[in-house]
Amino acid sequence: MPALMWFRRDLRLADNPALVDAAGAGDVLPLFVLDPALWGPAGPSRRAYLGASLRSLDASLREQGGRLSVVRGDPGRRVLLAAQAVGATRVHVAADYGPYGRERDAAVEEALAEAGIELVRTGSSYAVAPGRVTKGDGSPYQVFTPFSKAWADHGWRPPVEAPPGVGWLALDEGTTEIPDPEPSAGLELPEAGEDAARRRWADFLDHVDAYADERDKPGLDGTSRMSVHLKYGEVHPRTLLADLARRRSEGARTYRTELAWREFYADVLGHRPETAREYLRPEHARMPYDEPGDQLEDWKHGRTGFPIVDAGMRQLRSIGWVHNRVRMIVASFLVKDLHVEWQHGARHFMTWLVDGDLPSNQHGWQWTAGCGTDAAPYFRVFNPTSQGTKFDPAGDYVRRWVPELADVADPHDPSADDRDRVGYPLPIVDHAEERREALARWETIRR
CATH class of the missing domain: 1.10.579.10 (DNA Cyclobutane Dipyrimidine Photolyase, subunit A, domain 3)
Structure with missing residues (x-):
């Protein structure tokens, strides 16, 4: 039975549980929706980088005989039309815990359900999804240090392999070209894509032991620069944590703490979505x-x-x-x-x-x-x-x-x-x- 894989902040093929689930059902339509609600406010840096990352994902799919279908417009309508075009009864996504993402997915889920199509959420952009780490009484943590300890104690699943031998589908009509906007004059952006993320991470791992001593010195190249790759899901934090687990240096422990900060802030915003614009206090x-x-x-x-x-x-x-x-x-x-x-x-x-x-x-x-x-x-x-x-x-x-x-x-x-x-x-x-x-x-x- 055909399935639709709706890529969002998981622009990779490896360690992508939602893609694994989609491939387990049969042939897969890889889809990306250019959502005006996100594209417009993104700014020149993220628009240019997103276009480059989508082109990289498309290139990876083409190496396997597929391609990325890109459509523009309201996700509720465009995802439904794409699923119907290939006869998909399930749409697979990684769960989104952001304020807009939750509302968007609820609307898409309702539109799909009316047509007899299921929205399946598998995994997320985080090692531990927001809301999973709580105090004994079920309330969220307000302070980082106890959160980080509970987060580490909670643990996370190991990375999963990319699904082999996938039969890829593509839309015949209604698609748009992958955007290729010019960055602002003088703006130099890092290389985008899953392969670039892997190379950058491998280079950083060679120096991670010095991270604790060098991370606060802006004149040095002492940080990982992985934040952009995590932002677009070109690599999953699970992958980084698995590599860090094999190291015992203070630098590796410090870097794991930085990943915990990312997950803590996602957890805080998940519980308090109004704080995207308003004061936490x-x-x-x-x-x-x-x-x-x-x-x-x-x-x-x-x-x-x-x-x-x-x-x-x-x-x-x-x-x-x-x-x-x-x-x-x-x-x-x-x-x-x-x-x-x-x-x-x-x-x-x-x-x-x-x-x-x-x-x-x-x-x-x-x-x-x-x-x-x-x-x-x-x-x-x-x-x-x-x-x-x-x-x-x-x-x-x-x-x-x-x-x-x-x-x-x-x-x-x-x-x-x-x-x-x-x-x-x-x-x-x-x-x-x-x-x-x-x-x-x-x-x-x-x-």
């Missing part, structure tokens, strides 16, 4: 904030006069990615030095990040803004100058992304003369003064 919505203006634009374009902040914001616009330590620094600067609400920064990141993942982005921002899951939040205000000096001591990161500072004596705290000579702006705020102001505003909601 609602009292912070009452705190005084400034209206976004010219300073927000300075922040977006990397011209704040604080080198590590400007380096991070320029890196974002250049490669669609920012080092995690720098993400925290620039987020703290926007919320606590410029007093702009976190949603403005999160929205800008989601526009430009190639690895823009809603749970990780929104709750990473809320963590740094002090209104999220951190147990001791708001009084942590990153000093951008000392953070730069501590984590980029040689100044390599700043010199790369703020090239006008390449030959100054101190790229993290250039003198007024150096700034004037190379055309780099003075700081747009006094950090010490704005830190005091941020804490004073926090006091207004503690009373």
Whole structure:
């Protein structure tokens, strides 16, 4: 009996339980729906990368005698039409736990059911699906550390092999070309696809033992850069965890913790879907904030006069990615030095990040803004100058992304003369003064 495999955030053939289930029923139609509700807001980085990832998946299918059928429009209508076109009685997906994904899938499931077609959910984008790790009383965890312990104790299934000898189906009409949008001028994106993910992971595994020591240094290539591959499901976290389980280094343990953070934020958003846009701690919505203006634009374009902040914001616009330590620094600067609400920064990141993942982005921002899951939040205000000096001591990161500072004596705290000579702006705020102001505003909601 024919089946339909609806690819979403699982653009791979290996370790794809939903695809294995689909192939067990008979011939398979591989389908991707270009959903206007997701395509429009995606931003230039993710649109360009998604097109490349779809082309890679299509190439893998063609090597096996198939091809990826791509359609554009409302998923409820397009998935139903595709299933009917090939006579499929089951549509297979990996479960989506995001706010939009859940609503979309419920609508698609209803439309399919009316036509006698079943929507089958198998697996998810996570080693442990959101909602599976709970306290003894069944309530969700609010704090990362106990969640991560319960998550590790829960465990996860081992990776599964790609299904062999699949009979692939394709749509004869109603399809569209795989999009190939031009990235914004100067934007350089990583190589997309399942094979690229495997190569990147293999390269990182050769250096994972140093991860604990190097991950906070943005001037080094000390991180895995796997976030984009996880975002599009070109690799499953189960695969990474299986490889990490064979290593006993502190670096491997630290990296596993980073995967747990990704799953924690997905769990938090799964239980509190409104926090994609609203405060996890609602009292912070009452705190005084400034209206976004010219300073927000300075922040977006990397011209704040604080080198590590400007380096991070320029890196974002250049490669669609920012080092995690720098993400925290620039987020703290926007919320606590410029007093702009976190949603403005999160929205800008989601526009430009190639690895823009809603749970990780929104709750990473809320963590740094002090209104999220951190147990001791708001009084942590990153000093951008000392953070730069501590984590980029040689100044390599700043010199790369703020090239006008390449030959100054101190790229993290250039003198007024150096700034004037190379055309780099003075700081747009006094950090010490704005830190005091941020804490004073926090006091207004503690009373």
